[in-house]
Amino acid sequence: MNKTDKMLVGERTFCVLLLAFSLVILYLAYQIAGFSSINSPGAFPLGVALVMIISAAKICVDLIGKARPDCNGWLDAMQQFRRQHFPKRTLIFAALAVAYLAAIQWISFYASTFCFLVLSIVYLRGGRIAGALLVAALLLLLIYLLFTLAFSVYLP
Amino acid sequence: MTETLSYLLMAWSDPQLLLLTALGTFAGIYIGAIPGLSVTMAVSILVSFTFSWEVNDALALIVGIFIGGVYGGSRSAILLNIPGAPSSVATAFDGYPLAQQGEAGRAIGLSTVMSVIGGLVGTLVLASAAPVIGDLALRFAPRDYFLVAAIGLLLVGSLAEGSLAKGIFAAALGAIIGLVGMDPVTAQGRFTLGQVELMGGIHYVVLMIGLFGVAEAFYQLHNLDTPPVRQKVDKIIPSLAMVLKFLPLSVRTSLIGVVVGVLPGVGGDIAALMAYDHAKRTVKNPTKPFGKGAYEGLVAPETANSAAVGGAYVPMLTLGMPGDAVTAVIIGALVIHGLNPGPMLMVENPHIFWFTVGNLALANIFLLVFGLMGIKLFAKFVEMPKAVLIPLILVLCVVGTYSINSSMTEVYWMLGFGLLGYLLKIFGFQMGPIILGAILGPLMDTSYRQAMSSVGDNPVELLRELVTSPLSLILTSAVVLILLGNTSLLKKLKCKCKAAMARG
Numbered sequence: 001m002n003k004t005d006k007m008l009v010g011e012r013t014f015c016v017l018l019l020a021f022s023l024v025i026l027y028l029a030y031q032i033a034g035f036s037s038i039n040s041p042g043a044f045p046l047g048v049a050l051v052m053i054i055s056a057a058k059i060c061v062d063l064i065g066k067a068r069p070d071c072n073g074w075l076d077a078m079q080q081f082r083r084q085h086f087p088k089r090t091l092i093f094a095a096l097a098v099a100y101l102a103a104i105q106w107i108s109f110y111a112s113t114f115c116f117l118v119l120s121i122v123y124l125r126g127g128r129i130a131g132a133l134l135v136a137a138l139l140l141l142l143i144y145l146l147f148t149l150a151f152s153v154y155l156p
Numbered sequence: 157m158t159e160t161l162s163y164l165l166m167a168w169s170d171p172q173l174l175l176l177t178a179l180g181t182f183a184g185i186y187i188g189a190i191p192g193l194s195v196t197m198a199v200s201i202l203v204s205f206t207f208s209w210e211v212n213d214a215l216a217l218i219v220g221i222f223i224g225g226v227y228g229g230s231r232s233a234i235l236l237n238i239p240g241a242p243s244s245v246a247t248a249f250d251g252y253p254l255a256q257q258g259e260a261g262r263a264i265g266l267s268t269v270m271s272v273i274g275g276l277v278g279t280l281v282l283a284s285a286a287p288v289i290g291d292l293a294l295r296f297a298p299r300d301y302f303l304v305a306a307i308g309l310l311l312v313g314s315l316a317e318g319s320l321a322k323g324i325f326a327a328a329l330g331a332i333i334g335l336v337g338m339d340p341v342t343a344q345g346r347f348t349l350g351q352v353e354l355m356g357g358i359h360y361v362v363l364m365i366g367l368f369g370v371a372e373a374f375y376q377l378h379n380l381d382t383p384p385v386r387q388k389v390d391k392i393i394p395s396l397a398m399v400l401k402f403l404p405l406s407v408r409t410s411l412i413g414v415v416v417g418v419l420p421g422v423g424g425d426i427a428a429l430m431a432y433d434h435a436k437r438t439v440k441n442p443t444k445p446f447g448k449g450a451y452e453g454l455v456a457p458e459t460a461n462s463a464a465v466g467g468a469y470v471p472m473l474t475l476g477m478p479g480d481a482v483t484a485v486i487i488g489a490l491v492i493h494g495l496n497p498g499p500m501l502m503v504e505n506p507h508i509f510w511f512t513v514g515n516l517a518l519a520n521i522f523l524l525v526f527g528l529m530g531i532k533l534f535a536k537f538v539e540m541p542k543a544v545l546i547p548l549i550l551v552l553c554v555v556g557t558y559s560i561n562s563s564m565t566e567v568y569w570m571l572g573f574g575l576l577g578y579l580l581k582i583f584g585f586q587m588g589p590i591i592l593g594a595i596l597g598p599l600m601d602t603s604y605r606q607a608m609s610s611v612g613d614n615p616v617e618l619l620r621e622l623v624t625s626p627l628s629l630i631l632t633s634a635v636v637l638i639l640l641g642n643t644s645l646l647k648k649l650k651c652k653c654k655a656a657m658a659r660g
Contacts (some may be wrong), residue, residue: 014583025332025347032339034603038615039608041339043633045346045602052328058321085582096574097370097550101567104554117547118606124380124543129532135544143551153205153559156567 007066010081015060022052079107089124111154114140161318163510166212167518173216177515180220181522187221188228188241190540193549195225195241196481197372200364201556204488211493211508216515222482223519226424226461227271227527231534234263234454243461245423246432248445250453261531265392266451267452267458268527269399270406274459275520276412278417278466280293282473283416283513286502290474293499298606301475303631305596305603308420308477312589312640320642323372323589326580330593332526333358334600353565360594362489362557363564365575368481368586370574373546375581392528398451405452409434413460417467420596422482424461424468433459459504466516472497473509477596481588484595612627 027051032042071077079149096119102114113153117136167173187198188381191322198221207212229241234251247267254263295302309331313323336347337357348354409431416427435446435456442450468479476498490497495505500511557570563606622632 005396008583011583014579022325028349029346034342038614039613041342041344041346043608045335045606048331048335048597049327052325052332055321055325055328059319059325062321085579090374091379092375093374093546097571099573100550101554101564104567105564114552117551120541120547120550124377125541125544139381139544139548143555145556147205152208153349153555154562156554156558156564 005066007063009068009069009071009084012060012063012070014079015056017054019056019060022049022056025049025052048097092123093120094109096123104156110140110144113143160506160510161509164204164514166507166511167216167515172210173212173515174518175214176213177220177390177393177518178522178526180217180222182526183226184221184224184226185526186229186534187521188225188547189231189534190243193545194368195222195229196364197223197549199482199485200361200368201552203492204345204361204556204559205486206489208493211490211495212511214489214493215486215508215512217348218486219512219515220522222465222486223275223462223523224423225482225514226465226522227268227275227458229461230267230271230458231264232586234260235555236268241424243428243464244457245425246428246457247454247461248439249432249457250444250448251448251449253444254451254454259427259449261391262394262398263451264456264531265394265528266398267454268513268524269394270455270458271403271462271527272520272524273403273406274410274413274462275523276517277407277459277462278414279513279516279520280466281411281414281418281463282469283517284464286470286474286509289470290499290502294503295627296475296626297621298498298603298610299618299625300627302600302603302607302627303622303635304471304477305600305632307634308316308422308429308595309589310635311333311419312586312592313424317537322585326585326587326589327593327596328417329599329601330363330590330595332593333363333590334594334597340598340602341605347457358569358594359560359566360591361560362483362570364481364485364591365553365557366570366573367577367590368557368613369549370530370571371577371581371587373549374574376546376556377543380546389438392531396655397544402455404452405435405439406455408438409456410458410463413463414467415493416460417464418470419481420471420477420479420592423482425465426516427460427464427467428457435651441551446641462520467515469481469512473501473512474499476501476599481591484591485656497518569655 025067026046029042029045029049030046033040034042037043040138065081069077069080071080088122099111103115108111114136117139119131121135125132164214167177184198187193199218202218202221203214203332206217219234226241226243228246229239229244230251231377233239233244233248234255235247237252239245239248239329249265254260258474307602311318312515313327332347337345338355339346345355349487401595412431413424413427416422417424431451435452439452442452444450446453459530464480471477471479472483472487476496478487487497488506495501553570553574554567557567558564560566577590581587607618608615611621622628
C-alpha cells in the first residue's frame with residue numbers, strides 16, 4: 001500500500017485499464033493454441049496472462065482502502081491528471097520528440113537532430129537562442145565524432 | 157593454469173583493452189553521477205553501439221561503465237542529495253549530511269576507497285564461487301532453470317520498492333513482451349497481431365532504452381527547475397587510519413552486497429539498503445548518529461553496492477540469468493557476439509569468464525585513481541543543465557535503438573515503450589522487473605516446455621519430480637517461502653509474534 005494511503009489522480013482508472021489489458025492478453029494467449037495441450041506454444045503465455053490478471057486485480061483491490069484524491073468529478077480528475085503528469089512542458093517535449101522522429105526520414109539525421117536540439121533547448125531553457133544554437137552545434141559535433149568516427153555506428 | 161592467468165591479465169596487458177576499461181570507468185563515474193543518466197541507461201545505449209566490436213573490447217568498455225556508474229551515483233548523492241543511481245539511495249542518508257557539515261571531500265574520498273574494497277571483494281567472490289556454481293549448474297534440469305528464473309522474478313517483485321502485486325505485474329508484462337514473435341519450437345506467431353514486423357520479436361535492448369532512457373528523460377522534465385546545490389569539496393584522500401577503522405564493517409557489508417548481488421534479479425539498490433540496515437543495527441557507537449552524517453552509514457551502502465556488481469555476474473555467467481538490470485543488458489551483448497551465457501560458457505569459453513574477472517579488478521583500480529582526482533571538473537560537469545541533458549538523452553536513445561537493426565520502426569517502438577514506462581513510473585511501477593521479465597520470460601517458457609516434454613506432458617509427474625529431486629525441492633521451497641513471505645497472513649502472524657514478544 002502507498003505510504004500516503006491516498007490514491008493518485010487517475011490511479012484507479014489506470015489500474016482498471018491494466019486489468020482490462022491483462023484480459024486482452026489472456027484472449028491473445030488463448031488464440032495461440034487454445035487449451036490444446038499443456039505443452040503447447042500458448043501454454044506458458046496463458047499462465048503469464050493469468051498471473052497478470054491476478055496481480056492487476058490485487059492492485060485494484062489494494063486501492064479500496066485508500067482515500068480518494070481531492071477532485072470533483074471525472075472531468076476535474078482528468079484535468080488534474082493532465083496538469084500533474086502531462087503538463088504543457090511534457091506534452092510539447094513529447095510532440096517535439098515525435099516530430100523529430102518523423103523528420104529524421106524527411107530531412108536527414110543531422111539536420112533533424114540539430115533542429116530538435118535547438119528547439120528543445122530553447123523551449124526548456126525559456127529563450128536564449130544563440131546559446132541553444134551553439135550548444136546544439138557542439139553536441140552535433142560530438143555525436144559525429146563519437147558515433148560516426150569513433151564507433152562507426154549506422155545513423156538513421 | 158598459465159592459460160587462465162593469461163586470460164585474467166588480458167585486460168591489464170593489452171593497451172587497447174586497458175584504455176577502453178579506463179575510458180569506461182571514467183565515463184561511468186560521470187554518467188552515474190548525473191541525475192537523470194543511469195548506468196543501466198548508459199549500458200543499454202552503449203551495447204547497441206558495440207555490436208560490431210570485438211567482444212573483449214565491448215566487454216572492457218561495458219565493465220568500466222558498470223563499475224564507474226555504480227560508484228558515480230554516490231557522488232551526486234553526497235553533493236546534491238540526489239542519488240545518481242538507485243543503488244546510491246542509501247548513500248544519501250548520511251553522505252549529504254556530511255557534505256552539509258563541510259565534509260564532502262572526505263566523504264567522497266572514503267566512499268571511493270570503500271567502493272574499491274567492495275568491488276574487489278565482489279570480484280574475488282565471483283572468481284571463487286562462479287566455477288563451483290557453474291559446475292553445479294551443469295546438473296540443473298530444465299525444471300530447475302524454470303524455478304531459478306521464477307525465484308528471480310519473485311525476488312525482484314517483492315524486494316523492489318512498492319507492492320509485490322505491482323512487481324509481479326511488471327515482470328509478467330515484461331515476459332509477455334519477451335514472448336512476442338515466433339515460437340522457437342513450432343515457429344507459430346505469438347502476440348504478433350498479424351504483423352510481419354513482430355514475427356522477429358521485440359529486441360529487449362529497444363525495450364530497455366525506452367524504459368530507462370526515454371521514460372527517465374520525460375520523468376526528469378518534472379525536476380527541470382531544481383536549482384543546483386554547490387558544496388565545498390577539499391581533502392579528498394582519506395587517512396589510512398580512517399580506512400582501517402572502517403575495514404571490518406566494509407568487509408561485512410561487502411559480503412552482504414555479494415550475496416544479495418548473486419540472487420537473480422536483485423541488484424545493488426537492495427544490497428545497499430540491506431547493508432545500511434546492518435550497519436545501523438550492529439554499530440553501537442557510530443562516529444555521528446545515523447542519518448546525521450555517520451561515516452558508517454556511508455561505508456556500508458558504498459561497499460555493498462560495489463560488491464553486488466561482482467555478485468551480479470555470478471548468475472549471469474553461470475546460469476545465463478541476470479543478477480540485475482545491467483547484467484541483463486550484458487547478456488544481450490554476449491548473445492549478440494555469439495556467446496551463450498550459462499553453464500556451458502564456463503566450459504566452452506572460459507576465457508570470457510577469466511577475462512571478465514581480470515577486467516572487473518582492473519576497473520576497480522581505475523576507479524580508485526579517477527575517484528580521487530578531477531573533483532573540480534566533476535563539480536562543473538554534474539551541474540550540466542537538464543534542459544540540455546534531456547534532449548541529448550533522447551537523441552542518444554534514437555541513435556542507440558537505430559543502430560541495433562537499422563530500423564526506424566524499432567525507434568518508434570522505443571518511444572512507445574518510453575511513454576508506457578513514464579506512465580507506469582507515475583503510478584509506482586518499477587522498470588527493473590519489466591526488463592527481467594522480458595529476459596527471463598522466454599527462458600522460463602523454454603525450460604517449462606522442456607521440463608514438460610521430459611515427463612511426457614504429465615503435470616503430476618512434474619510435480620513429483622519437483623519434490624523428489626533434492627535440488628528441485630530446495631528451489632521449490634524457496635519459491636513457496638518467497639510467496640508465503642509476502643502474504644498478508646504471514647505478515648499478520650509476524651505482527652502477532654512481535655506483539656506477544658513485546659508483552660514478554
